[in-house]
Amino acid sequence: MKRRKILKLSSGGLVALPACSSQKGEKGSKVGKHGASSSEYGDQPVRLGANTQYRPPAYVNKGLRNPNMNLPTQFTGESVTHSRGLSNQPYVAMTFDDGPHPQNTPRLLDILRTRNIKATFYVIGSNVDRYPHIVRRIVAEGHEIGNHTYTHRKLTTLSNSELRREMRRTEDAIVRAAAVKPRTMRPPYGALFERQRSLVFSDFTYPTIMWSVDPNDWKRPGPSVVRSRILRGAHNGAIILAHDLHAPTIDAMPGTFDDLLSKGYQFITVSQLLALKGQA
Numbered sequence: 001m002k003r004r005k006i007l008k009l010s011s012g013g014l015v016a017l018p019a020c021s022s023q024k025g026e027k028g029s030k031v032g033k034h035g036a037s038s039s040e041y042g043d044q045p046v047r048l049g050a051n052t053q054y055r056p057p058a059y060v061n062k063g064l065r066n067p068n069m070n071l072p073t074q075f076t077g078e079s080v081t082h083s084r085g086l087s088n089q090p091y092v093a094m095t096f097d098d099g100p101h102p103q104n105t106p107r108l109l110d111i112l113r114t115r116n117i118k119a120t121f122y123v124i125g126s127n128v129d130r131y132p133h134i135v136r137r138i139v140a141e142g143h144e145i146g147n148h149t150y151t152h153r154k155l156t157t158l159s160n161s162e163l164r165r166e167m168r169r170t171e172d173a174i175v176r177a178a179a180v181k182p183r184t185m186r187p188p189y190g191a192l193f194e195r196q197r198s199l200v201f202s203d204f205t206y207p208t209i210m211w212s213v214d215p216n217d218w219k220r221p222g223p224s225v226v227r228s229r230i231l232r233g234a235h236n237g238a239i240i241l242a243h244d245l246h247a248p249t250i251d252a253m254p255g256t257f258d259d260l261l262s263k264g265y266q267f268i269t270v271s272q273l274l275a276l277k278g279q280a
């Protein structure tokens, strides 16, 4: 009996080798298949928006947690510019501009994930081309991507064709990186003439998204100031502006999110905010 067991074990060990390698092979072929199709996004249907159904694993949930927001993300409407949502529900949209950043954005994504918060990232196209894997992670974890131009120039100084090129190059970079199409845009420095907003809306279907809460975090006033400015400014339907380019902004976020959650605010994406607005 004992001898048999040993034999079984040793034969099991021997058997385990080919089994393991064949498993590896299967896994490898899966990855290869996926890799082949994902490297040619032209074959993939391009989705609008992000995977908002993503739910983080329950084990990371130790503190305050945003509820699952099963809201529509499809919006229509005539409005070319939005700077807030409806005021009759405690929804806020957190927006982060100028990324992705190789260290700060992943750190922010971890903070968002533990709280089940979905945000909207207005990414710069040139950064998308540098860090496409971070854009893929943003989308995979249920956040939304918006267009923040390719070179972050002041758009009011550009011709119409230069403006279109800024939008197009960025949209193409986002589709290449993550196979999603941005739904909205935010102009760098908030600078975009009315006629330019109409052009971007008709040519790209992007509404221009401004904001209603600005902590001026890019001036680096320190994490506690960023946190208190956001808390003081928060209101139903707020679109909150911040930048995942700056480490102190990321430092401010755990406390900021927990403050807002404990005040009863719920976080949704910009598209969800617009969809609710469209239904009203």
Ligand SMILES: [Zn+2]
Binding pocket: 097, 098, 148, 152, 187, 188, 189
């Ligand atoms: Zn910016």
